C-alpha cells in the first residue's frame with residue numbers, strides 16, 4: 521500500500537514502479553468471500569471502477585467459483601484492544617467472538633450528515649446483502665482537484681454517487697439511505713484485506729477513511745502481542761509474512 525489519498529494503490533516489493541490502483545473494492549469482495557489464493561489479470565494500472573461498488577466483483581467471483589483447498593488457514597484473533605486516533609477520527613479493534621464492524625461518519629453535508637451502520641457477523645452473506653452494492657461517492661467541487669491528481673478519470677454518475685453542495689445528483693438516487701457509510705465499510709474491508717488474514721475481533725470506526733484504516737493495519741502489525749493466530753495447521757510450515765507491507769504516509 522503506497523498511497524491512500526482517494527484510492528488504495530499497491531506496489532510490487534521488488535519493483536516499486538509496478539503499481540495497481542483502486543484495488544480496494546476488488547480486495548473487499550475477495551476478503552469478504554474468503555478468497556485468499558487468486559490470480560487477477562488486468563491490462564492497465566487501475567482496477568475498473570465497474571458501478572463504483574463491490575457487487576460486480578462478487579458476481580465475478582461467484583461465477584468463477586470458489587475452490588476450497590485442503591489447507592487450514594489461520595485467523596488473526598484479537599486478544600486486547602488496539603486503538604488509533606488522529607485529528608478527531610478514531611479506529612479501534614477489540615476482542616469479539618467473530619468478525620464485527622461498527623462504523624460512523626459525519627459530513628457537514630445536508631445529504632449525508634451523521635450515518636452509522638453495524639454488522640455483528642460480517643461474513644460473505646452479510647457482505648453481499650448489506651454492503652457490496654454500496655457505491656463510492658464524491659463531491660462535485662472535488663472533481664477538478666481529482667482530475668488534476670490523476671484520479672477519477674473515468675469518474676461519472678455511472679460509477680459514483682456525486683453530490684453538489686446540497687443533494688445527490690444521480691437521477692436514480694441512493695441504493696440505501698445510508699449508502700455512504702455502507703460504502704466506507706466496503707473500503708475498510710478492502711484495506712483490512714492487506715493483512716492477508718481473516719479477523720476475529722470487533723472493529724469500530726469513527727469518521728474513517730483509507731488513511732485511518734491503514735493506520736489500524738499498521739498498528740496491528742506493530743503489536744503482535746495483542747493478537748494470536750488460531751487454526752494454524754502445524755503440519756504446514758509457516759510462510760506468513762507479517763512484516764508491514766508498506767510505509768505510511770505517501771499521500772498527496
Ligand SMILES: [Zn+2]
Pocket residue numbers: 544545656703706707
Ligand atoms: Zn471505495
